Amino acid sequence: MKDNAKKEYADIIDMPHHQSSTRPHMSLYDRAAQFAPFAALSGFEDMVTEEARQTESEIYLSDNEIELINGVISEISSITGNGGHPTVSVTYFRPDTHKSGGHYEKLTGIIKKIDTLKKSLVFYGSDDINDRRIPTVIIPIERLTGIIINKDPE
DSSP states (O other), X not given: OHHHHHHXXXXXXXXXXXXXXXXXXXXXXXXXXXXXXXXXXXXXHHHHHHHHOOOBOXXXXXXXXXXXHXXXXXXXXXXXXXXXXXXXXXXXXXXXXXXXXXXXXXXXXXXXXXXXXXXXXXEEEEEOTTSOEEEEEEEEGGGEXXXXXXXOOO
């Protein structure tokens, strides 16, 4: 078959490739891009990547664990009520925005207040140009799985 093709095109095989004198040469990238709209599975790669991404199931705490967390929150509340801002380390569940489950995160920061209306902890965030602390991290209390008040070393 290969030999037949050589014989059939022998008269043109060594001819120079035609280049238009009126149009610029198209790059291989541009030449390939003109067929991109015809990709049969556009978005397939993103879908596969998203499906492969792992999430964790949320752990539900026992009544004893909830009681311990509420005790620490009560202690934080009395500290902030007296004008203090303790440094606290928390572990909490962050739900995934695209699929079921989520992941656990750890955060250590300075508590600004406990928002009793929204039932959440409000942490100070980054400092602005006037050196005032901006509350940027809000964690719902119901998502907490662990909380510790960091004591200052003396």
